[in-house]
Amino acid sequence: MNFLKIIVKLVKTKEFSIFLGLVFLCLLLSLTTTTFLTRFNMAIVIRQVSFIAIVALGQTLVLLTGGIDLSVGSIAGLSSILGTLLMTSAGIDPFLSTFLGIGTGFIFGLINGLFIAKLRLNAFIVTLAFGEAFAGMILVITKGYPVLNLPAAFTYLGQGMVGSFPVPVIIMTVLAIIMIIILHNTPFGRNIYAIGGNREAAALVGIKVENTIMIVYALSGTLSALAGLLLTSRMNAGQPTIGSSWVMPSVTAAIIGGTSLSGGEGTIIGTIIGAIFMGVLANGIVLLKISSYWERVIVGVVVILAIVIDLLRHRKRPKM
């Protein structure tokens, strides 16, 4: 009886509908291709998804407060370059350098948060502008050349395996679990939902709105930097272009997973399923030998479809 109730409740969630979509997409691909459901292909998909998913975790927090972070890609790139320069030019221990690189992401995110929370500036324009500045800094520092000759120890992060799982996938999973606990079981997580749902009411129950928002942007920056360094390690080179294409997919994963752009609504599970869905979609385009030029068109249309379907679901509910 109780079990049945839980099942019914589960089926009614937004996350479940995107999960169904994912199952459908996987079925379709395993029927139309011979290569999709192979261990080799699955490993590729899940590893690719893991980088974006880590960025999307932070993006979800930001979206939950009613903001948006358009600088995730630039922060990933700049922090990776700084981290790799520390281990090559400065000769600092690779693990310490990685840690410091992630730390720069925290600082860049904090700068975003400072302008958005304290000065009450619009998140869209602040992160767009800082994103541009950070992207510019990458070119100033690297002049467009990759940072090469990375220490061998560093490559374990992106290329190593634990059992049959790639390290980035393990990291993503652990972070997702931590994030779920933060959002559901800590006052900080509650406050994020409260601020996104009703900022004025949040201030009136004593929530420190500004501080919370700053921390959220700092976390988004931190996770972006981590994802950037993981990919750098995977590619064994500090490419200036790392992360440059991550803004759209990080927002997309969250939105497809049911996070509301106006804040206060969304879950980590949804975002992870959303990220996997987008990863499988991209993989499918390759496997079905559709011209990769079409990929962005398809992604764009899928996102529009997802938000229209969500809108229609909302319309059906009783209006208050």
Next chain:
Amino acid sequence: MNEIVFSAENISKSFPGVKALNSVSVNIRRSEVHSIIGENGAGKSTLMKIIFGLYTPDSGELYSHGKRVTIDSPLAAQNLGIGIVPQELNLVPNLSVKENIFLGSQPMSHTPYIIDKKSLKEKALTVIARLGVGIDPDLPVKALSSAYQQLVQVARALAFGADILIFDEPTASLTLKETERLFEIIHKFTDDGGSIFYISHRLEEILTISDRITVFRDGNYITELSPKATTKEEMVNQMVGREIDQTQVRRQYSAEGKPVVLETRGLTRAAEFENVSFKLHQGEILGFSGLVGAGRTELALTIFGYNRADKGDIIINGKLLKPRHTSEVIRHKLAYVPEERRRQGIFSLLSVRKNMTFPILHEFCHKGCISGREEAALVSDFVTKLNIKLASQDQKIQFLSGGNQQKVILSRWIASKSEIIILDEPTRGIDVNAKNEIHQLMKELAEQGVSIIVISSDLEEVINLSDRILIMHEGLIKGEVSAASTNQEEIMNIALVGADKE
């Protein structure tokens, strides 16, 4: 007597839980200023919104020059020559005066989609000349004082060719001189054959400007008064009525020997309230009476640390506070239950349980994580104690009735063991049963030593509930009365008549 140009017959209108208008009839004659007075919620604004096509009545008829009409939009009202000068300024600040006057009805040139700028300016000058004031039509509206902005609104109504104008509290933000100027314009307008519905809380003005005064109370037509024969006292009596609900038992309380838990000294915040000093004693229920816009909510938000005071002191339990954030005040066991529940009180996307526990989350935290079991136990406790009607704790709060939502918010602050609770319009829009329960709860809290401030525009509520009442008007404390020995007339007199004497 001039002929009737417009009339509303047997108009009724209900909103969920309230009968805003109960079969009222009013009419207006040519060249007449017809004032409508009543307390907050008497139904005067609702009627004006029906005449201007913002609401549709549930029943009743409207007649323009004796002909039955339907007014289902402001455009329909404008086509019948009805214009409104709303209480709140409704202009586009960055556009010029002339563009604001003709917004939506710009004169067009022969080229399609292009505005005829020359004709726009000429027409604007003609309308401004009718007002008899010198306003440069090229200035952006934001460069004008609020009085002149008000005149631009009048000009906009005139530009539509309105011959019936509705003024909704036009003088609320005007100085004495500006008000006189406005009256000249009103006289000129009526001399030219126009008619005016005039709504104001300033009784002195009503007596000066009106040809006829209609009194509303609780959605009902009460009486019609002649400004030549009536007095301010009579107007107040008619607005308030005489019946007072005697079902509630007055509690016995004496502040003698009780410590002062909250005090303000000369508290001031520009354009909101000025030099407010009062004391609240332990276990006391202190009422704040006054009309909407008297500065009571603003005062509460400043004490609560949401806004910062320009001048003056806030002292809680003998400690001087300069709160920069609500959390500092909450730590001193002060709570605020806001006026607008939906906008400031509830988190509509979250469950009842999460809504209730925000200020006390730390109490359920073990090693940083919230214990769901302890939280649910506390919430279920309050659901029983306060008789909150819900399907489950996990139900979203937005699906509860207003009364039950308010009980959840109250639980929030009772659970956090608040010693001082400020309630802002605690029972507005709440049904009678829940209202009585909330009143009972407040009295019980006071008996337990909690000190309570009640801000309410409902005079009956303030009188029945409070031990002592402070009366505010336009940002100032106008007087203090003992609830046991006062009545509604006295309070309204202190607020309105007292204010007019200045």
